[in-house]
Amino acid sequence: MKLKRIGCGLAALLLIANVHADPLDHGDLVTLPTRDGVTQSIFVESPSSNPPWVVVLFPGTPGDLHLNASGATTLKGNFLIRSAHHWIDYGVAVALVDTPSDNAQGVDDHFRMSKESFTDTQAVVAALRQRFPNSKIALVGTSAGTVSVGNALNRGPTLADAFVLTSPVTVSRRGNPSLADLDVDGTKYRVFVVSNQHDACVSSPAYAGKHLAERDHFDFVQVDSTDGGGDKEADCGGHSPHGFLGIEKDVLEDINGWLTGHPVAIQ
Numbered sequence: 001m002k003l004k005r006i007g008c009g010l011a012a013l014l015l016i017a018n019v020h021a022d023p024l025d026h027g028d029l030v031t032l033p034t035r036d037g038v039t040q041s042i043f044v045e046s047p048s049s050n051p052p053w054v055v056v057l058f059p060g061t062p063g064d065l066h067l068n069a070s071g072a073t074t075l076k077g078n079f080l081i082r083s084a085h086h087w088i089d090y091g092v093a094v095a096l097v098d099t100p101s102d103n104a105q106g107v108d109d110h111f112r113m114s115k116e117s118f119t120d121t122q123a124v125v126a127a128l129r130q131r132f133p134n135s136k137i138a139l140v141g142t143s144a145g146t147v148s149v150g151n152a153l154n155r156g157p158t159l160a161d162a163f164v165l166t167s168p169v170t171v172s173r174r175g176n177p178s179l180a181d182l183d184v185d186g187t188k189y190r191v192f193v194v195s196n197q198h199d200a201c202v203s204s205p206a207y208a209g210k211h212l213a214e215r216d217h218f219d220f221v222q223v224d225s226t227d228g229g230g231d232k233e234a235d236c237g238g239h240s241p242h243g244f245l246g247i248e249k250d251v252l253e254d255i256n257g258w259l260t261g262h263p264v265a266i267q
Contacts, residue, residue, distance in 0.1 A: 061108075
């Protein structure tokens with residue numbers, strides 16, 4: 001399935017005024033043992049005890065959410081974090097993934113691609129499967145978070161029931177890892193790639209996301225928005241086309257539709 005959806009962004013000022021209007025903050029802070037002497041925290045919120053899906057969210061650089069009992073205290077402008085509450089409206093449970101205790105101030109892409117990172121992700125999924133035994137699990141990453149999800153997909157494609165890569169890191173910068181060489185058969189495992197036609201971040205151009213999806217037979221949707229960005233740093237930030245500024249709910253509806261087996265709307 002190769003789909004292209006063209007949508008319209010909302011005014012950036014309107015979105016920024018409301019970006020934290022309904023934060024994800026009514027869940028539980030859970031801290032798990034992972035590697036020797038290392039713990040991993042997640043923040044879990046669910047609209048029911050038996051949701052159909054649990055989406056596990058991996059934000060972009062540097063990934064340190066500094067979770068507490070009220071949820072994320074940093075990176076609130078990240079696409080996945082600022083829009084997380086919409087999943088509750090869909091009847092879906094959400095888990096925000098912090099960086100592990102041995103990297104409390106953030107991780108780089110080399111760590112995200114490591115065996116240690118995969119071990120942490122395994123611990124997160126195991127805990128969520130124990131808590132929600134009848135639910136399916138989707139690992140969802142954005143920007144650098146897709147390296148974490150891609151690492152899990154590459155090392156353990158049966159770990160989750162679905163994998164979602166939004167604004168995937170497909171172009172290496174300064175020798176950092178990317179998903180350009182990800183080699184997983186999309187006819188055997190469920191993988192969804194979402195790119196923005198106007199993503200100006202050098203690490204995640206839409207053409208490269210499309211190439212990744214076509215080569216590995218992943219499902220793909222290309223959206224279209226132009227709000228935000230404007231310089232090298234902002235272009236790779238959350239308030240830009242790279243972060244789906246103004247079309248957050250549209251993108252989540254595409255992902256939710258894909259997870260539940262409904263076709264992505266074409267506009």
